[in-house]
Amino acid sequence: MNTVEFVQQLEDQVIMPDEEGMISLETNLDDLTEWDSLAKIAFLAFADRELDSNITPTQLENCKTILDLYNLVSEKNEN
Amino acid sequence: MLIKTKNVSIRGVYAALPNNEIDLSADSPHFSNKEIKKTLNMIGTKKVFRATDKQTTSDLCFSAAEHLLRDMGWEKESVDAIILVTQTPDFILPSTSCILQSKLGLSPKCIAFDISLGCSGYIYGMYIVSQLIQSGAIKRALLLVGDTISKMVSPSDRSVSLLFGDAGTATAMEYCPNAESISFSLGTDGNGAQHLIVPSGGYRQPRDDTSNHRLLQEDGHIRSMEDLFMNGTEVFNFTTETVPVLLKEITDYCAWEEEDVDFYLLHQANRFMLDFLRRKSGISSEKLLINIEKFGNTSSASIPLLLCDFGDVFSKDEKRNIVLCGFGVGLSWGAAALSIDNLTTSIIYV
Numbered sequence: 001m002n003t004v005e006f007v008q009q010l011e012d013q014v015i016m017p018d019e020e021g022m023i024s025l026e027t028n029l030d031d032l033t034e035w036d037s038l039a040k041i042a043f044l045a046f047a048d049r050e051l052d053s054n055i056t057p058t059q060l061e062n063c064k065t066i067l068d069l070y071n072l073v074s075e076k077n078e079n
Numbered sequence: 080m081l082i083k084t085k086n087v088s089i090r091g092v093y094a095a096l097p098n099n100e101i102d103l104s105a106d107s108p109h110f111s112n113k114e115i116k117k118t119l120n121m122i123g124t125k126k127v128f129r130a131t132d133k134q135t136t137s138d139l140c141f142s143a144a145e146h147l148l149r150d151m152g153w154e155k156e157s158v159d160a161i162i163l164v165t166q167t168p169d170f171i172l173p174s175t176s177c178i179l180q181s182k183l184g185l186s187p188k189c190i191a192f193d194i195s196l197g198c199s200g201y202i203y204g205m206y207i208v209s210q211l212i213q214s215g216a217i218k219r220a221l222l223l224v225g226d227t228i229s230k231m232v233s234p235s236d237r238s239v240s241l242l243f244g245d246a247g248t249a250t251a252m253e254y255c256p257n258a259e260s261i262s263f264s265l266g267t268d269g270n271g272a273q274h275l276i277v278p279s280g281g282y283r284q285p286r287d288d289t290s291n292h293r294l295l296q297e298d299g300h301i302r303s304m305e306d307l308f309m310n311g312t313e314v315f316n317f318t319t320e321t322v323p324v325l326l327k328e329i330t331d332y333c334a335w336e337e338e339d340v341d342f343y344l345l346h347q348a349n350r351f352m353l354d355f356l357r358r359k360s361g362i363s364s365e366k367l368l369i370n371i372e373k374f375g376n377t378s379s380a381s382i383p384l385l386l387c388d389f390g391d392v393f394s395k396d397e398k399r400n401i402v403l404c405g406f407g408v409g410l411s412w413g414a415a416a417l418s419i420d421n422l423t424t425s426i427i428y429v
Binding site: 016018037057060 | 113117118121122237238298299300310311312313315316319351355358359
Protein backbone atom coordinates (compact mmCIF):
# COMPACT_ATOMS: atom_id res chain seq x y z
CA MET A 1 0.00 0.00 0.00
CA ASN A 2 1.50 3.36 -1.02
CA THR A 3 1.21 6.54 1.01
CA VAL A 4 -1.72 7.93 -1.01
CA GLU A 5 -3.74 4.75 -0.56
CA PHE A 6 -2.78 4.63 3.10
CA VAL A 7 -4.03 8.17 3.79
CA GLN A 8 -7.24 7.50 1.85
CA GLN A 9 -7.98 4.27 3.69
CA LEU A 10 -7.08 5.85 7.01
CA GLU A 11 -9.70 8.53 6.34
CA ASP A 12 -12.33 6.01 5.26
CA GLN A 13 -11.81 3.38 7.91
CA VAL A 14 -10.17 4.95 10.94
CA ILE A 15 -10.24 8.74 11.28
CA MET A 16 -13.55 9.35 9.48
CA PRO A 17 -13.35 13.18 9.53
CA ASP A 18 -16.34 15.42 8.71
CA GLU A 19 -14.83 16.41 5.37
CA GLU A 20 -12.68 14.37 3.02
CA GLY A 21 -9.09 15.44 2.41
CA MET A 22 -8.60 16.79 5.91
CA ILE A 23 -5.54 14.68 6.64
CA SER A 24 -2.14 14.33 5.02
CA LEU A 25 1.10 12.57 5.92
CA GLU A 26 2.21 15.67 7.83
CA THR A 27 -0.93 15.92 9.96
CA ASN A 28 -0.12 15.95 13.64
CA LEU A 29 -2.16 13.30 15.44
CA ASP A 30 -2.51 15.45 18.57
CA ASP A 31 -4.21 18.12 16.45
CA LEU A 32 -6.87 15.69 15.24
CA THR A 33 -9.88 15.63 17.57
CA GLU A 34 -10.91 12.42 15.79
CA TRP A 35 -7.72 10.65 16.99
CA ASP A 36 -9.29 9.34 20.20
CA SER A 37 -9.18 5.98 21.93
CA LEU A 38 -11.79 4.52 19.58
CA ALA A 39 -9.81 5.65 16.52
CA LYS A 40 -6.67 4.05 17.97
CA ILE A 41 -8.49 0.73 18.35
CA ALA A 42 -9.84 1.12 14.82
CA PHE A 43 -6.25 1.65 13.63
CA LEU A 44 -4.99 -1.52 15.35
CA ALA A 45 -7.78 -3.47 13.67
CA PHE A 46 -7.15 -1.74 10.32
CA ALA A 47 -3.43 -2.59 10.46
CA ASP A 48 -4.20 -6.21 11.24
CA ARG A 49 -7.00 -6.59 8.69
CA GLU A 50 -5.64 -4.65 5.72
CA LEU A 51 -1.89 -4.93 6.25
CA ASP A 52 -1.55 -8.09 8.31
CA SER A 53 0.50 -6.03 10.73
CA ASN A 54 0.29 -6.48 14.49
CA ILE A 55 0.95 -3.15 16.17
CA THR A 56 1.32 -2.83 19.93
CA PRO A 57 -0.39 0.03 21.79
CA THR A 58 3.05 1.32 22.92
CA GLN A 59 4.27 1.58 19.33
CA LEU A 60 1.08 3.45 18.49
CA GLU A 61 1.54 5.93 21.35
CA ASN A 62 5.02 6.79 19.98
CA CYS A 63 3.56 7.96 16.66
CA LYS A 64 3.22 11.74 16.30
CA THR A 65 2.10 12.12 12.68
CA ILE A 66 0.23 10.18 10.00
CA LEU A 67 3.63 9.50 8.39
CA ASP A 68 4.77 7.84 11.62
CA LEU A 69 1.77 5.54 11.38
CA TYR A 70 2.64 4.70 7.79
CA ASN A 71 6.29 4.03 8.67
CA LEU A 72 5.22 1.83 11.56
CA VAL A 73 3.11 -0.49 9.44
CA SER A 74 5.66 -0.40 6.58
CA GLU A 75 8.49 -1.46 8.90
CA LYS A 76 6.33 -4.25 10.24
CA ASN A 77 5.56 -5.43 6.73
CA GLU A 78 9.24 -5.43 5.72
CA ASN A 79 10.12 -7.46 8.78
CA MET B 80 -5.41 -24.79 32.24
CA LEU B 81 -7.43 -27.35 30.33
CA ILE B 82 -9.86 -29.61 32.16
CA LYS B 83 -13.06 -31.59 31.64
CA THR B 84 -15.79 -32.06 34.23
CA LYS B 85 -18.34 -34.86 34.26
CA ASN B 86 -21.86 -35.49 35.56
CA VAL B 87 -22.95 -31.84 35.45
CA SER B 88 -26.05 -30.59 33.69
CA ILE B 89 -27.08 -26.98 33.13
CA ARG B 90 -30.85 -26.90 33.56
CA GLY B 91 -31.87 -23.28 33.41
CA VAL B 92 -30.64 -19.70 33.06
CA TYR B 93 -32.62 -16.59 34.01
CA ALA B 94 -31.58 -12.98 33.62
CA ALA B 95 -32.97 -9.98 35.48
CA LEU B 96 -32.61 -6.48 34.08
CA PRO B 97 -33.35 -3.22 35.86
CA ASN B 98 -36.65 -1.81 34.62
CA ASN B 99 -34.85 1.38 33.60
CA GLU B 100 -34.13 1.46 29.90
CA ILE B 101 -31.71 4.10 28.62
CA ASP B 102 -31.77 5.11 24.96
CA LEU B 103 -28.09 6.05 24.59
CA SER B 104 -28.51 8.29 21.55
CA ALA B 105 -31.16 10.35 23.35
CA ASP B 106 -30.05 10.14 26.99
CA SER B 107 -26.33 10.99 26.86
CA PRO B 108 -26.19 14.73 27.69
CA HIS B 109 -22.41 14.83 28.19
CA PHE B 110 -21.54 14.32 24.51
CA SER B 111 -22.23 15.92 21.14
CA ASN B 112 -24.51 14.14 18.66
CA LYS B 113 -21.50 13.49 16.43
CA GLU B 114 -19.53 11.89 19.24
CA ILE B 115 -22.48 9.73 20.24
CA LYS B 116 -23.23 8.59 16.70
CA LYS B 117 -19.64 7.70 15.90
CA THR B 118 -19.15 5.87 19.19
CA LEU B 119 -22.39 3.92 19.09
CA ASN B 120 -21.80 2.92 15.46
CA MET B 121 -18.48 1.40 16.41
CA ILE B 122 -19.28 -0.26 19.72
CA GLY B 123 -22.73 -1.35 18.62
CA THR B 124 -24.78 -0.36 21.65
CA LYS B 125 -28.18 1.30 21.22
CA LYS B 126 -29.75 0.95 24.62
CA VAL B 127 -28.77 -0.31 28.05
CA PHE B 128 -30.58 -1.02 31.29
CA ARG B 129 -29.19 0.75 34.35
CA ALA B 130 -29.83 -0.13 37.97
CA THR B 131 -31.50 2.58 40.02
CA ASP B 132 -29.64 4.14 42.98
CA LYS B 133 -31.13 1.67 45.45
CA GLN B 134 -30.92 -1.40 43.21
CA THR B 135 -27.86 -3.64 43.58
CA THR B 136 -26.42 -6.60 41.72
CA SER B 137 -27.76 -8.89 44.43
CA ASP B 138 -31.29 -7.51 43.94
CA LEU B 139 -31.10 -8.43 40.26
CA CYS B 140 -29.59 -11.86 40.95
CA PHE B 141 -32.16 -12.47 43.70
CA SER B 142 -35.07 -11.87 41.32
CA ALA B 143 -33.50 -14.06 38.64
CA ALA B 144 -32.85 -16.86 41.17
CA GLU B 145 -36.28 -16.70 42.78
CA HIS B 146 -38.10 -16.93 39.44
CA LEU B 147 -35.77 -19.66 38.24
CA LEU B 148 -36.26 -21.81 41.37
CA ARG B 149 -40.02 -21.40 41.15
CA ASP B 150 -40.28 -22.16 37.43
CA MET B 151 -37.91 -25.15 37.65
CA GLY B 152 -39.86 -26.49 40.61
CA TRP B 153 -36.70 -26.80 42.71
CA GLU B 154 -37.35 -27.06 46.44
CA LYS B 155 -35.29 -24.45 48.27
CA GLU B 156 -33.95 -27.13 50.65
CA SER B 157 -32.54 -28.99 47.66
CA VAL B 158 -30.00 -26.28 46.80
CA ASP B 159 -26.59 -27.21 48.24
CA ALA B 160 -24.53 -24.26 46.99
CA ILE B 161 -25.01 -20.64 46.02
CA ILE B 162 -22.03 -18.98 44.38
CA LEU B 163 -22.08 -15.32 43.32
CA VAL B 164 -19.67 -13.93 40.73
CA THR B 165 -19.57 -10.15 40.83
CA GLN B 166 -17.30 -7.12 41.14
CA THR B 167 -20.12 -4.97 42.48
CA PRO B 168 -21.03 -6.65 45.81
CA ASP B 169 -23.44 -5.21 48.39
CA PHE B 170 -20.72 -4.76 51.02
CA ILE B 171 -16.96 -5.07 51.45
CA LEU B 172 -17.91 -7.83 53.87
CA PRO B 173 -19.77 -10.14 54.32
CA SER B 174 -19.97 -12.05 51.04
CA THR B 175 -23.12 -11.07 49.22
CA SER B 176 -23.89 -14.76 48.56
CA CYS B 177 -24.44 -15.23 52.33
CA ILE B 178 -27.08 -12.50 52.26
CA LEU B 179 -28.69 -14.11 49.23
CA GLN B 180 -28.75 -17.54 50.93
CA SER B 181 -30.94 -16.04 53.64
CA LYS B 182 -33.04 -13.85 51.35
CA LEU B 183 -33.81 -16.79 49.07
CA GLY B 184 -34.68 -18.98 52.06
CA LEU B 185 -32.06 -21.61 51.27
CA SER B 186 -30.99 -24.25 53.77
CA PRO B 187 -28.33 -23.44 56.42
CA LYS B 188 -26.46 -26.48 55.06
CA CYS B 189 -26.03 -24.62 51.77
CA ILE B 190 -22.49 -23.38 51.08
CA ALA B 191 -22.15 -19.77 49.90
CA PHE B 192 -19.23 -17.69 48.70
CA ASP B 193 -18.41 -14.90 46.26
CA ILE B 194 -15.95 -14.86 43.38
CA SER B 195 -14.51 -11.51 42.29
CA LEU B 196 -14.18 -11.66 38.52
CA GLY B 197 -15.72 -9.75 35.63
CA CYS B 198 -15.98 -10.61 31.97
CA SER B 199 -14.45 -14.08 32.39
CA GLY B 200 -16.48 -14.72 35.56
CA TYR B 201 -19.29 -16.84 34.12
CA ILE B 202 -16.82 -19.40 32.79
CA TYR B 203 -14.87 -19.46 36.08
CA GLY B 204 -18.11 -19.78 38.05
CA MET B 205 -19.30 -22.61 35.85
CA TYR B 206 -15.95 -24.37 36.21
CA ILE B 207 -15.90 -24.10 40.02
CA VAL B 208 -19.53 -25.17 40.42
CA SER B 209 -18.95 -28.07 38.02
CA GLN B 210 -16.02 -29.22 40.14
CA LEU B 211 -18.13 -29.05 43.31
CA ILE B 212 -20.90 -31.07 41.69
CA GLN B 213 -18.49 -33.57 40.19
CA SER B 214 -16.99 -34.15 43.65
CA GLY B 215 -20.35 -35.57 44.72
CA ALA B 216 -20.79 -33.24 47.67
CA ILE B 217 -23.17 -30.93 45.84
CA LYS B 218 -26.23 -32.13 43.93
CA ARG B 219 -27.81 -28.82 43.04
CA ALA B 220 -26.25 -25.37 42.82
CA LEU B 221 -27.21 -21.85 41.90
CA LEU B 222 -24.55 -19.88 40.04
CA LEU B 223 -25.42 -16.19 40.28
CA VAL B 224 -23.51 -13.84 38.01
CA GLY B 225 -24.01 -10.14 37.52
CA ASP B 226 -22.75 -6.60 37.81
CA THR B 227 -23.90 -3.00 38.01
CA ILE B 228 -20.90 -1.46 36.27
CA SER B 229 -22.93 1.69 35.47
CA LYS B 230 -22.47 2.70 39.12
CA MET B 231 -18.68 2.91 38.71
CA VAL B 232 -18.63 4.75 35.39
CA SER B 233 -17.98 8.46 34.93
CA PRO B 234 -20.87 9.80 32.81
CA SER B 235 -18.33 12.11 31.10
CA ASP B 236 -16.01 9.27 30.05
CA ARG B 237 -17.10 8.33 26.55
CA SER B 238 -14.81 5.28 26.48
CA VAL B 239 -17.04 3.51 29.03
CA SER B 240 -20.29 5.41 29.65
CA LEU B 241 -21.85 4.55 26.29
CA LEU B 242 -20.86 0.90 26.64
CA PHE B 243 -21.88 -0.67 29.93
CA GLY B 244 -25.28 -1.92 31.06
CA ASP B 245 -26.38 -3.72 34.22
CA ALA B 246 -27.78 -7.24 34.66
CA GLY B 247 -28.03 -10.10 37.13
CA THR B 248 -28.40 -13.75 36.21
CA ALA B 249 -29.01 -17.14 37.81
CA THR B 250 -27.96 -20.50 36.41
CA ALA B 251 -29.30 -23.79 37.78
CA MET B 252 -26.70 -26.57 37.70
CA GLU B 253 -27.34 -30.14 38.79
CA TYR B 254 -25.68 -33.53 39.22
CA CYS B 255 -26.65 -35.77 36.33
CA PRO B 256 -24.90 -39.12 35.80
CA ASN B 257 -25.71 -39.14 32.07
CA ALA B 258 -24.55 -35.61 31.34
CA GLU B 259 -21.90 -35.12 28.70
CA SER B 260 -18.63 -33.65 29.92
CA ILE B 261 -17.99 -29.90 29.93
CA SER B 262 -14.55 -28.75 28.76
CA PHE B 263 -12.84 -25.68 30.14
CA SER B 264 -9.79 -23.64 29.23
CA LEU B 265 -8.84 -20.91 31.71
CA GLY B 266 -6.00 -18.44 32.13
CA THR B 267 -4.72 -15.20 33.66
CA ASP B 268 -2.25 -12.41 32.93
CA GLY B 269 -2.06 -10.12 35.94
CA ASN B 270 0.57 -8.00 34.18
CA GLY B 271 -2.36 -6.28 32.53
CA ALA B 272 -4.26 -5.60 35.75
CA GLN B 273 -3.86 -1.82 35.38
CA HIS B 274 -5.60 -1.73 31.99
CA LEU B 275 -9.08 -2.29 33.44
CA ILE B 276 -9.26 -0.98 36.97
CA VAL B 277 -11.09 1.12 39.53
CA PRO B 278 -7.95 2.47 41.25
CA SER B 279 -9.40 3.84 44.49
CA GLY B 280 -11.71 2.31 47.09
CA GLY B 281 -9.84 -0.80 48.20
CA TYR B 282 -7.03 -0.92 50.75
CA ARG B 283 -4.14 -0.36 48.29
CA GLN B 284 -5.44 3.10 47.46
CA PRO B 285 -8.17 4.02 49.97
CA ARG B 286 -10.74 6.68 49.21
CA ASP B 287 -9.83 10.16 50.40
CA ASP B 288 -11.11 13.72 50.03
CA THR B 289 -10.01 13.97 46.39
CA SER B 290 -10.46 10.44 45.06
CA ASN B 291 -13.98 11.20 43.78
CA HIS B 292 -13.00 14.42 41.98
CA ARG B 293 -13.65 13.98 38.27
CA LEU B 294 -10.78 15.55 36.30
CA LEU B 295 -9.52 15.51 32.72
CA GLN B 296 -7.11 12.58 32.55
CA GLU B 297 -4.11 12.03 30.24
CA ASP B 298 -6.16 9.94 27.82
CA GLY B 299 -8.57 12.84 27.27
CA HIS B 300 -11.45 11.44 29.32
CA ILE B 301 -12.95 12.92 32.47
CA ARG B 302 -13.14 10.60 35.46
CA SER B 303 -12.11 10.19 39.11
CA MET B 304 -9.93 7.59 40.83
CA GLU B 305 -13.15 5.90 42.01
CA ASP B 306 -14.40 5.50 38.43
CA LEU B 307 -13.70 2.65 36.05
CA PHE B 308 -10.66 3.15 33.82
CA MET B 309 -10.30 1.16 30.62
CA ASN B 310 -7.25 1.37 28.37
CA GLY B 311 -9.07 0.48 25.17
CA THR B 312 -6.04 -0.16 22.98
CA GLU B 313 -4.36 -2.44 25.54
CA VAL B 314 -7.58 -4.38 26.12
CA PHE B 315 -8.07 -4.69 22.37
CA ASN B 316 -4.50 -5.91 21.96
CA PHE B 317 -4.92 -8.46 24.75
CA THR B 318 -8.20 -9.72 23.32
CA THR B 319 -6.94 -10.15 19.77
CA GLU B 320 -3.89 -12.04 21.02
CA THR B 321 -5.75 -14.24 23.49
CA VAL B 322 -9.24 -15.05 22.26
CA PRO B 323 -8.58 -16.62 18.83
CA VAL B 324 -5.96 -18.90 20.45
CA LEU B 325 -8.37 -19.72 23.27
CA LEU B 326 -11.18 -20.63 20.86
CA LYS B 327 -8.89 -22.90 18.89
CA GLU B 328 -7.56 -24.48 22.07
CA ILE B 329 -11.00 -25.33 23.46
CA THR B 330 -12.35 -26.79 20.21
CA ASP B 331 -9.15 -28.82 19.70
CA TYR B 332 -9.45 -30.10 23.27
CA CYS B 333 -12.99 -31.35 22.51
CA ALA B 334 -11.86 -32.67 19.12
CA TRP B 335 -14.57 -30.49 17.56
CA GLU B 336 -14.21 -29.36 13.97
CA GLU B 337 -15.66 -26.01 12.95
CA GLU B 338 -18.82 -27.71 11.68
CA ASP B 339 -19.36 -29.43 15.05
CA VAL B 340 -19.90 -26.08 16.80
CA ASP B 341 -23.47 -24.81 16.49
CA PHE B 342 -22.97 -21.47 18.24
CA TYR B 343 -20.28 -19.30 19.76
CA LEU B 344 -21.33 -17.16 22.72
CA LEU B 345 -18.59 -14.62 23.38
CA HIS B 346 -18.58 -11.97 26.08
CA GLN B 347 -20.34 -8.99 24.50
CA ALA B 348 -17.36 -6.62 24.83
CA ASN B 349 -18.32 -4.37 21.91
CA ARG B 350 -19.56 -4.89 18.37
CA PHE B 351 -16.28 -3.87 16.75
CA MET B 352 -14.33 -6.39 18.84
CA LEU B 353 -16.82 -9.18 18.16
CA ASP B 354 -16.67 -8.57 14.40
CA PHE B 355 -12.88 -8.53 14.56
CA LEU B 356 -12.74 -11.81 16.52
CA ARG B 357 -15.23 -13.44 14.17
CA ARG B 358 -13.08 -12.60 11.15
CA LYS B 359 -9.85 -13.53 12.89
CA SER B 360 -11.20 -16.90 14.06
CA GLY B 361 -13.03 -17.67 10.82
CA ILE B 362 -16.44 -18.00 12.49
CA SER B 363 -19.47 -17.62 10.22
CA SER B 364 -21.77 -14.76 11.21
CA GLU B 365 -24.77 -17.09 11.76
CA LYS B 366 -22.84 -18.94 14.46
CA LEU B 367 -21.68 -15.93 16.45
CA LEU B 368 -24.55 -14.77 18.65
CA ILE B 369 -24.62 -11.01 19.28
CA ASN B 370 -27.04 -8.92 21.34
CA ILE B 371 -24.91 -5.97 22.48
CA GLU B 372 -27.27 -3.57 20.71
CA LYS B 373 -30.06 -4.51 23.15
CA PHE B 374 -28.25 -4.56 26.49
CA GLY B 375 -24.75 -3.09 26.08
CA ASN B 376 -21.73 -4.74 27.70
CA THR B 377 -23.08 -6.29 30.90
CA SER B 378 -19.69 -7.51 32.14
CA SER B 379 -19.91 -10.92 33.85
CA ALA B 380 -23.60 -11.27 32.95
CA SER B 381 -23.22 -10.96 29.19
CA ILE B 382 -22.83 -14.69 28.38
CA PRO B 383 -25.75 -15.97 30.52
CA LEU B 384 -27.84 -13.04 29.23
CA LEU B 385 -26.98 -14.16 25.70
CA LEU B 386 -28.13 -17.71 26.55
CA CYS B 387 -31.45 -16.28 27.80
CA ASP B 388 -31.87 -13.95 24.84
CA PHE B 389 -31.49 -16.87 22.44
CA GLY B 390 -33.45 -19.14 24.78
CA ASP B 391 -35.76 -20.27 21.96
CA VAL B 392 -32.80 -22.06 20.38
CA PHE B 393 -31.49 -23.68 23.55
CA SER B 394 -34.85 -24.69 25.04
CA LYS B 395 -35.53 -27.19 22.26
CA ASP B 396 -35.16 -30.93 22.64
CA GLU B 397 -32.28 -30.81 20.19
CA LYS B 398 -28.71 -30.91 21.38
CA ARG B 399 -26.57 -27.89 20.49
CA ASN B 400 -22.81 -27.78 20.76
CA ILE B 401 -21.81 -24.39 22.08
CA VAL B 402 -18.57 -22.59 22.90
CA LEU B 403 -18.71 -19.93 25.62
CA CYS B 404 -15.84 -17.47 25.97
CA GLY B 405 -15.25 -14.66 28.47
CA PHE B 406 -12.27 -12.30 28.55
CA GLY B 407 -11.34 -9.02 30.19
CA VAL B 408 -10.64 -7.53 33.61
CA GLY B 409 -7.80 -9.25 35.47
CA LEU B 410 -6.66 -9.75 32.81
CA SER B 411 -8.48 -13.04 32.86
CA TRP B 412 -10.01 -15.38 30.32
CA GLY B 413 -11.95 -18.61 30.08
CA ALA B 414 -13.75 -20.74 27.54
CA ALA B 415 -16.14 -23.63 27.95
CA ALA B 416 -17.41 -26.14 25.40
CA LEU B 417 -20.57 -28.07 26.15
CA SER B 418 -23.71 -29.58 24.69
CA ILE B 419 -27.00 -28.10 25.76
CA ASP B 420 -30.70 -28.85 25.26
CA ASN B 421 -34.05 -28.38 27.04
CA LEU B 422 -32.71 -25.28 28.78
CA THR B 423 -35.25 -23.27 30.79
CA THR B 424 -34.63 -19.58 30.13
CA SER B 425 -36.30 -16.24 30.72
CA ILE B 426 -35.53 -12.53 30.93
CA ILE B 427 -37.38 -10.56 33.58
CA TYR B 428 -37.46 -6.83 34.32
CA VAL B 429 -37.43 -5.69 37.93
